Amino acid sequence: MADKILAKDKLGEFLGKLQADYELHAPQEIEGKAQWAPLAQAEDALWEFSNTHMSPKEYFFPQTECMMRFVNQQDGEDGMVMHAEPELEGKRLLLNIRPCDAKAFSVLDMIFVQDEMTNDLYWKDKRDKTTLVGLACSDPCPTCFCTSMNCGPASTTGLDALLFDLGDKLLVRALTEKGEAVAEGLDEAGEAEAAAAEEQTKAAEAKITSEVGMDQVNARSVMELYEAGMWDRVYESCLNCGTCTYACPTCHCFDIQDETQGGEGRRVRNWDNCMSWLFTMHGTGHNPRGTKKDRVRQRFMHKFKYIPVKRGGEIGCVGCGRCVLLCPVNIDVRRVVNDMNA
Amino acid sequence: MEAVAEKIRETAAKLLSEGKVDCVIGYAQGSVPMRDYPYFAYTPEEAQNLTWSPFCCNNLANFLIRRPKGEIGKVAITAQGCVSRSIVGLIKENQIAREDVYILGVPSPGMVDRRKVAERFPLKTITEVTVDGEDLIVKGADFEERIPQKEVRRDNCYTCVQRNPVICDEMMAEEGPADWGGDIDKVAAPWEKLEPAQRWEAFVGEIDSCIRCYACRDACPLCYCHVCFVDESMPQWCGKTQDEADVATFHILRAFHCAGRCTDCGACESACPQGIKVRRFTSKIEKDIRELYDYTPGMDLEATPPLSVYRPNDPQEFIK
Amino acid sequence: MRNTYIPYPVRIKKAEVATEDKQLKTFLLEFMNEQEGEDFDYTPGQFAELSVSGYGEIPIGIASSPTEGNDLLFTVNKVGSVSTQLHNMNEGDVMGVRGPLGNSYPLAEMEGKNITIVAGGFAVTTLRSTMIWLLDPANRSKYGEITFIYGARTPGLLLYEDEWRQWRESGQANVNITIDREAEGWDGLVGFVPTVCEEVAPKPDNAVALICGPPVMIRFTQPVFDKLGWQPEQIVMSLENRMKCGIGICGRCNVGPEYVCKDGPVFTKAHLDQLPKEY
Numbered sequence: 027m028a029d030k031i032l033a034k035d036k037l038g039e040f041l042g043k044l045q046a047d048y049e050l051h052a053p054q055e056i057e058g059k060a061q062w063a064p065l066a067q068a069e070d071a072l073w074e075f076s077n078t079h080m081s082p083k084e085y086f087f088p089q090t091e092c093m094m095r096f097v098n099q100q101d102g103e104d105g106m107v108m109h110a111e112p113e114l115e116g117k118r119l120l121l122n123i124r125p126c127d128a129k130a131f132s133v134l135d136m137i138f139v140q141d142e143m144t145n146d147l148y149w150k151d152k153r154d155k156t157t158l159v160g161l162a163c164s165d166p167c168p169t170c171f172c173t174s175m176n177c178g179p180a181s182t183t184g185l186d187a188l189l190f191d192l193g194d195k196l197l198v199r200a201l202t203e204k205g206e207a208v209a210e211g212l213d214e215a216g217e218a219e220a221a222a223a224e225e226q227t228k229a230a231e232a233k234i235t236s237e238v239g240m241d242q243v244n245a246r247s248v249m250e251l252y253e254a255g256m257w258d259r260v261y262e263s264c265l266n267c268g269t270c271t272y273a274c275p276t277c278h279c280f281d282i283q284d285e286t287q288g289g290e291g292r293r294v295r296n297w298d299n300c301m302s303w304l305f306t307m308h309g310t311g312h313n314p315r316g317t318k319k320d321r322v323r324q325r326f327m328h329k330f331k332y333i334p335v336k337r338g339g340e341i342g343c344v345g346c347g348r349c350v351l352l353c354p355v356n357i358d359v360r361r362v363v364n365d366m367n368a
Numbered sequence: 369m370e371a372v373a374e375k376i377r378e379t380a381a382k383l384l385s386e387g388k389v390d391c392v393i394g395y396a397q398g399s400v401p402m403r404d405y406p407y408f409a410y411t412p413e414e415a416q417n418l419t420w421s422p423f424c425c426n427n428l429a430n431f432l433i434r435r436p437k438g439e440i441g442k443v444a445i446t447a448q449g450c451v452s453r454s455i456v457g458l459i460k461e462n463q464i465a466r467e468d469v470y471i472l473g474v475p476s477p478g479m480v481d482r483r484k485v486a487e488r489f490p491l492k493t494i495t496e497v498t499v500d501g502e503d504l505i506v507k508g509a510d511f512e513e514r515i516p517q518k519e520v521r522r523d524n525c526y527t528c529v530q531r532n533p534v535i536c537d538e539m540m541a542e543e544g545p546a547d548w549g550g551d552i553d554k555v556a557a558p559w560e561k562l563e564p565a566q567r568w569e570a571f572v573g574e575i576d577s578c579i580r581c582y583a584c585r586d587a588c589p590l591c592y593c594h595v596c597f598v599d600e601s602m603p604q605w606c607g608k609t610q611d612e613a614d615v616a617t618f619h620i621l622r623a624f625h626c627a628g629r630c631t632d633c634g635a636c637e638s639a640c641p642q643g644i645k646v647r648r649f650t651s652k653i654e655k656d657i658r659e660l661y662d663y664t665p666g667m668d669l670e671a672t673p674p675l676s677v678y679r680p681n682d683p684q685e686f687i688k
Numbered sequence: 689m690r691n692t693y694i695p696y697p698v699r700i701k702k703a704e705v706a707t708e709d710k711q712l713k714t715f716l717l718e719f720m721n722e723q724e725g726e727d728f729d730y731t732p733g734q735f736a737e738l739s740v741s742g743y744g745e746i747p748i749g750i751a752s753s754p755t756e757g758n759d760l761l762f763t764v765n766k767v768g769s770v771s772t773q774l775h776n777m778n779e780g781d782v783m784g785v786r787g788p789l790g791n792s793y794p795l796a797e798m799e800g801k802n803i804t805i806v807a808g809g810f811a812v813t814t815l816r817s818t819m820i821w822l823l824d825p826a827n828r829s830k831y832g833e834i835t836f837i838y839g840a841r842t843p844g845l846l847l848y849e850d851e852w853r854q855w856r857e858s859g860q861a862n863v864n865i866t867i868d869r870e871a872e873g874w875d876g877l878v879g880f881v882p883t884v885c886e887e888v889a890p891k892p893d894n895a896v897a898l899i900c901g902p903p904v905m906i907r908f909t910q911p912v913f914d915k916l917g918w919q920p921e922q923i924v925m926s927l928e929n930r931m932k933c934g935i936g937i938c939g940r941c942n943v944g945p946e947y948v949c950k951d952g953p954v955f956t957k958a959h960l961d962q963l964p965k966e967y
Contacts, residue, residue, distance in 0.1 A: 058486075089610050090609040094694055096741045108741060110691050137937060142690070145690075147691045248944050249963075263406040266586055272641075280938045282932045283608055284742050293693075293741075298938070300939065302582075303599075305940050306930050306941075308930055318434075324942075328939070336945045354641075355405050357405075358400075602769050
């Protein structure tokens with residue numbers, strides 16, 4: 027499909043039509059920050075923001091998700107037998123998702139959906155029923171390093187359509203069938219507009235000053251990186267909280283717990299994080315990652331070495347920079363990976 | 369501030385080269401604006417990275433504990449009033465020995481709350497913040513503004529009762545005046561005047577954005593239990609989901625576990641990625657402790673914490 | 689596609705305390721839906737998540753062999769909240785099984801070779817599955833000599849006595865059972881597993897060793913095999929780690945890039961030597 031054009035003053039009409047088929051969500055200004063929320067009116071959608079405070083991963087991977095329920099009675103009818111929660115009803119559209127966040131979900135697709143046994147239907151169902159319409163970045167922040175992570179301000183991986191904000195109008199580039207369905211009926215864009223989008227992307231790429239090297243990380247073996255001396259200086263100030271993990275669009279570790287109340291029970295999954303000492307603790311008291319150093323090293327090794335090894339080179343990081351901004355002790359992932367790469 | 373930073377670097381280098389301490393715990397300049405981060409200097413060369421600024425918002429006493437015993441021998445630590453009080457608390461609770469810590473005292477008028485600065489430029493990216501005397505110069509792609517520090521300090525810094533260190537081995541600057549403190553009781557417990565139903569609403573409203581990352585707990589020097597109550601499984605005291613009841617349980621119980629021990633250092637609020645005003649949960653409890661037991665935590669190495677001791681004449685009208 | 693987080697409902701057909709300290713109990717589980725039992729296709733070495741509704745799941749090696757029918761056998765150690773609840777459950781109670789999970793012992797690659805099996809303590813569970821499978825008439829002729837070495841602290845802590853006595857009597861395997869110290873009424877071998885391995889001295893020529901046991905046993909058994917000339921590629925081990933999803937997603941059981949629940953739990957020593965020791 028050719029590029030399309032949508033004038034911003036026609037946005038209300040356009041989104042109104044989409045609302046008939048999709049539940050719309052977009053970043054909006056909430057308490058002074060860009061945050062994801064259901065979009066009630068077109069005017070509420072943000073066009074000028076760096077990125078949202080927290081990633082939109084909750085749309086596919088809620089922090090607390092009930093997976094199945096059961097009747098909590100041994101001798102009840104169908105007692106103690108687990109039944110899956112119903113699927114998502116209706117379709118959703120995430121508007122103005124940044125390319126880095128969309129790419130993150132493509133990386134997670136490789137982990138959540140692998141084969142007949144490793145097939146997370148909860149994730150897949152939400153992914154299948156959601157359309158991602160991205161907004162290319164025109165003004166990356168000093169902490170962005172997407173270009174070092176096989177991503178970029180106008181990366182298309184994982185998006186159904188990509189928008190370029192050209193001031194009074196948007197260039198609409200459909201990338202998949204779902205994207206084409208969204209762009210249907212819009213006027214075709216001209217060459218000048220496509221060129222303007224190209225210029226914008228080039229300027230945005232030039233603005234990214236953070237550089238993170240991965241060539242040596244890729245070349246070295248797992249054990250070489252694991253046994254490097256640099257980890258001693260990384261873990262010292264880490265609080266082992268979950269801030270980086272929960273803010274990160276590619277972090278996906280979770281815990282599964284059962285809860286009961288009277289005659290009802292459910293099995294839920296919650297976000298978990300490898301920074302917690304409990305994460306790997308055996309029932310016997312043996313803890314394979316019992317020291318803070320082990321846990322801090324695990325997180326970086328997982329994202330920058332183990333995932334690339336297992337997933338054909340895909341990195342478990344998209345360079346969004348949220349962890350850099352939010353870490354309470356300013357452990358900077360860019361610095362850590364450059365040290366791994368030194 | 370620069371003079372203080374210089375004195376810290378000088379003193380640290382001296383202590384390390386003379387072998388008096390194995391490590392100096394202080395701050396180094398962060399990689400993002402308004403952020404200095406906890407730094408461990410092991411050599412006189414590394415000591416040159418130490419700094420001091422209005423952006424030192426962690427509680428370094430946190431790093432004196434939760435390390436395998438003997439891992440870093442004797443340490444020196446830069447500490448302002450609230451942090452020195454935390455150190456007193458940890459000594460009283462037998463978590464560290466007085467002789468293992470060499471305290472570099474720093475008088476502090478207060479630290480800047482980076483969120484209050486960011487709030488003045490909603491949705492904009494701040495690229496640089498520099499200290500200019502009593503002001504901050506805040507720069508972004510298309511703006512530059514001067515803000516007086518005293519307008520954007522952390523909440524706890526306004527009402528701090530102890531800006532000078534309570535104990536120290538060497539001062540890095542002259543102590544501030546004796547009447548330098550704020551009046552904490554004037555603003556403590558802002559929810560006190562609310563009716564219980566409104567109080568509950570204010571509380572759940574405040575924890576609404578909590579993501580159970582436990583940064584508040586992990587940044588706090590008081591939270592050093594080997595197994596935190598939220599991690600227990602037999603029995604499980606607190607659920608792990610985002611149900612309001614579970615999130616509320618965590619915050620309520622943690623506040624009570626800090627009762628009579630919290631020095632109002634603000635590290636919890638600074639650490640929280642969601643900007644939750646975590647101090648509100650403890651401030652009422654601490655006010656009650658002040659009123660009922662005439663006790664302020666961490667001021668005195670000899671004083672006995674009221675909740676660790678039973679006295680026959682303890683106030684008990686609140687027991688109904 | 690099947691939702692692989694949902695356990696198959698099963699009923700406890702038999703539950704018996706298996707050891708004198710009552711810490712281990714053996715459960716025979718039957719599928720409530722016969723077709724699911726038919727379709728549950730597993731091979732020795734694999735494990736399943738035993739689900740106790742309201743308490744959680746625990747990953748336990750499958751002790752039964754697929755040659756024994758559709759019922760599944762598990763021996764469970766009482767350690768935490770799920771296993772304690774399981775121990776307190778009755779015959780006839782409903783619970784769940786999720787699986788089969790993980791990879792299995794490399795039985796196909798082992799064809800034509802001599803097999804040495806070394807088990808310490810209750811790590812013997814999946815090796816029961818393996819021995820029964822190997823000794824099954826349909827399979828036995830495909831393999832060379834089979835040597836089985838199994839030790840526990842006391843006679844009352846040995847599992848599967850009926851089975852290993854039967855294996856010994858069949859003459860189809862060289863069965864060595866040992867206990868740590870002399871005990872009344874015991875006329876078998878006495879000595880730690882590493883010592884017995886040294887005495888039995890299995891030869892590495894055209895052979896594979898399956899070694900399962902607690903870390904302390906492994907630590908002392910490994911040098912014995914090194915001295916006998918065994919290469920790391922010939923030694924196969926089965927790991928344990930804390931698990932939740934069991935299908936390679938939730939991220940907690942990893943040893944380096946490998947997930948114990950999906951890429952393991954069976955690994956050769958050669959492979960493990962290249963991975964961090966986070967297990």
